[in-house]
Amino acid sequence: MSIESAVDGYEGFASYEHPYGLYVQLLIDRGSRGVAALEIINRDLAKPFGEVPLAMRALAFALWQDGWPVEFRNERDEWHPTDQPLWGPRMVYRLGPHPESFVLPSIDWSHVSADFKWLAQDESGAAYLVDRKPSGAASCAAPGAGRWSYAGIWSRADLFTSFKRGSGDWRKLIVQRPEGA
Incomplete structure (x- = not known):
């Protein structure tokens, strides 16, 4: 689904x-x-x-x-x-708890500035394009907030029509831009 x-x-x-x-x-x-x-x-x-x-x-x-x-x-x-x-x-x-489906977020990278190298989605479903990889959930997420914090430049990914929301543990919803895209 x-x-x-x-x-x-x-x-x-x-x-x-x-x-x-x-x-x-x-x-x-x-x-x-x-x-x-x-x-x-x-x-x-x-x-x-x-x-x-x-x-x-x-x-x-x-x-x-x-x-x-x-x-x-x-x-x-x-x-x-x-x-x-x-x-x-x-x-x-x-x-037991229902098995959680895991789907990475996606975007058509040809629509995205080359400055952005990563796509990250938080617990609320908000997604961001960022120029640097988040260093890990423990160090870059506010405790208990379910959100990434970003250093550098960023843009809302969920405003792009090609953006597809992921599902699963938000700490794993990080995608690196493919080479050549």
Whole structure:
């Protein structure tokens, strides 16, 4: 899925056991609200699966179908990952974080001044063309801010029509200009 078509995803389930329904917002970016939703789901799954309300069982199954990893255990055992959960009534299940897709940002370098050698995208999705390579997340990002700080010249990359936003860990969303471009 490209970032241009990414929207908040809503999974809704209702049953007679849950007459008001159960709505959990699952963000495509798997941000802090997505983590909170996962914690709520796993808290409700923390008992034998046969005792979990039908709506929550349906949600766990749907999320597994959507690629979320599942682990299981009996009440006294340790957690084991599984690709094919049996959804047994005496087993306890939990969902892991959704695997994050990683896509580097891109731009048509023929539209960009030769002064710019790097393309870097921050946690918010803002992207910049810079003349020098960022030295590393630990030294060039403001602590906890999720943003690069730049020395030298820079320009907003996301203002170029050829710019394509990347996805994944923002500290890895750095691209060097290809030679000859």
